[in-house]
Amino acid sequence: MSKHEFSIDMACEGCYNVVTQVLNKLGGVQFKIDLPNKKVCIDSEHSVNTLLETLRKTRKTVIYLGPN
Structure with a gap:
């Protein structure tokens, strides 16, 4: 498994819940x-592109920060 870090424009518990979902x-x-x-x-084990695509479903600004 690979570890990746992303920055996501989250402001509240609701944002946290959407990312979790x-x-x-x-x-x-x-x-x-x-x-x-x-x-x-x-x-x-998913690709970075798959993870980005998934996180963008939150309709939040997502930036890939790199491997962690």
Whole structure:
């Protein structure tokens, strides 16, 4: 599994819940959400493109920060 870090424009618990929902639907991922710093660390075998595509379903601004 590879670890990847993303910056996501999250402002509240609702944003946290939306990110959690889309990642749980993808399956095969373990993740930690750091709401105060607006970061998500994902441990997954999915490609970065698949993870970006999934996170963009939240309709939030998503930036790939690199491997973690």
